[in-house]
Amino acid sequence: AQTIHQWPVAEIKAVGSPLSLGCTIKGKSSPNLYWYWQATGGTLQQLFYSITVGQVESVVQLNLSASRPKDDQFILSTEKLLLSHSGFYLCAWSLEDRDTQYFGPGTRLLVL
């Protein structure tokens, strides 16, 4: 069975500090991977997607970057957090490009 794990579960960070959020998918090879962000009370937005290792496409510019160092790993990061980065971050995978997406449990981030 496929499992998707996100870390950390929650984080409180200071403005200007760096951030790294992780996502790992087990039990499925070469999945398409996605990062999403939702501000509190806001609309879910797709940030990045990746169809293969080392290849990441940006959808929304939020002063964040993403990388896919391994087939089963997707990393979201920034060197300098902004207050506006607060919210809920979700990672997802799909088997094919036009297919059901499966979401991780999410990471809640508060920037102070």
Added chain:
Amino acid sequence: GQQVQQSPASLVLQEGENAELQCNFSTSLNSMQWFYQRPGGSLVSLFYNPSGTKHSGRLTSTTVIKERRSSLHISSSQTTDSGTYLCAHSGGSNAKLTFGKGTKLSVKS
């Protein structure tokens, strides 16, 4: 850019009642999905339905491409159905998926 309008914004039902949630798109449709967002925030995929009608238990999704709309029907609602229902659309693939603001459903016992 793409816009996704969901209605109603919120809905309160008595247990056992049916619900009809709507999703309208401003651009041509190629990919259409429905999700359930739990109160804690995590998402569950309900339907990947670019066209036609699909059923899953008490849920039915109908997408009419020409009319640029999709609906989610919940029959015999239960208190455990409470949460937010999101629809998402893209002009093609899962890439560049645009979400609606959601319908917040509350089912009372």
